[in-house]
Amino acid sequence: MSQPPPGVDPNTPNVARMYDYYLGGKDNFAADRAAAEQMASLFPDVRAAALENRAFLARTVHCLAEAGIRQIVDIGSGLPTQGNVHEIAHRVAPDCKVVYVDYDPVVVAHGQALLSRGENVEVVMGDFRQPDDLLAKVGQEIDFDRPVAFLLFALLHFVHEADKPYEIVAQMRDLSAPGSYLALTHAAPAIPDVSEAALEIYKKATAALALREYEEILPFFDGYELLDPGLVAPRDWRPDADTYLPDTHASVGFGGVGRKL
Numbered sequence: 178m179s180q181p182p183p184g185v186d187p188n189t190p191n192v193a194r195m196y197d198y199y200l201g202g203k204d205n206f207a208a209d210r211a212a213a214e215q216m217a218s219l220f221p222d223v224r225a226a227a228l229e230n231r232a233f234l235a236r237t238v239h240c241l242a243e244a245g246i247r248q249i250v251d252i253g254s255g256l257p258t259q260g261n262v263h264e265i266a267h268r269v270a271p272d273c274k275v276v277y278v279d280y281d282p283v284v285v286a287h288g289q290a291l292l293s294r295g296e297n298v299e300v301v302m303g304d305f306r307q308p309d310d311l312l313a314k315v316g317q318e319i320d321f322d323r324p325v326a327f328l329l330f331a332l333l334h335f336v337h338e339a340d341k342p343y344e345i346v347a348q349m350r351d352l353s354a355p356g357s358y359l360a361l362t363h364a365a366p367a368i369p370d371v372s373e374a375a376l377e378i379y380k381k382a383t384a385a386l387a388l389r390e391y392e393e394i395l396p397f398f399d400g401y402e403l404l405d406p407g408l409v410a411p412r413d414w415r416p417d418a419d420t421y422l423p424d425t426h427a428s429v430g431f432g433g434v435g436r437k438l
């Protein structure tokens with residue numbers, strides 16, 4: 178982006194735009210690129226980790242659509258990129274409704290401009306930390322009496338304990354019909370030096386990191402049965418030829434897909 182839209186601060190690194198840069202996107206400003214490059218200098222695999230996150234997202238959405246899911250809510254959806262959720266879902270099931278939710282006005286504006294062209298796609302502004310408001314908006318598009326999949330990819334590591342992430346995930350579970358799903362990825366403090374430095378970089382960005390260990394990520398799936406192979410490095414979740422990235426060992430967190438019990 179050359180010019181920031183009105184009301185957008187281009188000088189504070191923005192977590193959605195830094196991630197867009199990792200993925201090779203163009204929707205970012207100099208401050209986003211500088212912070213992302215600082216991360217890449219510490220941890221050269223950060224781009225590969227982002228791509229692996231997206232590859233796992235693609236396998237998840239394909240799997241959910243094949244399992245009969247026809248409603249998907251993607252919270253913290255990020256800037257539109259290659260292989261958006263609705264594109265993957267609609268290859269299997271054109272009638273699958275996809276609702277993208279993000280709290281970032283640039284993400285929402287881009288999403289509404291680029292994604293809402295087709296049928297069965299909505300982009301709404303919502304903050305995960307304000308679940309009543311978010312679920313009321315989403316409820317205008319999604320029938321919670323039918324199975325729904327909540328996607329929380331690379332989101333919960335921006336949600337700190339004070340904002341009660343476990344309670345909010347449980348609230349979404351309790352609202353969901355039997356046969357619903359939760360799928361997520363979450364960064365972990367895998368490499369101590371890198372984690373410390375990453376925390377510092379993200380403290381100066383629009384959202385600070387809340388890294389969690391495996392044992393802290395697993396309870397998000399309370400009330401769900403994890404599909405095989407469980408909560409694993411995203412690259413190890415049902416790898417396939419289409420989405421496998423050879424020669425990287427980039428996972429710095431965990432991902433899983435659970436079916437509501």
Ligand SMILES: C[S@@+](CC[C@H](N)C(=O)[O-])C[C@H]1O[C@@H](n2cnc3c(N)ncnc32)[C@H](O)[C@@H]1O
Pocket residue numbers: 192193196230231234252253254255256278279280281284303304305306329330331332335336384
């Ligand atoms: C790293 S991106 C992940 C994008 C996408 N989910 C993926 O995994 O490819 C994180 C996204 O979460 C959004 N986000 C962070 N905190 C949020 C919150 N409290 N509510 C809604 N969105 C949030 C950011 O704006 C950003 O777009």
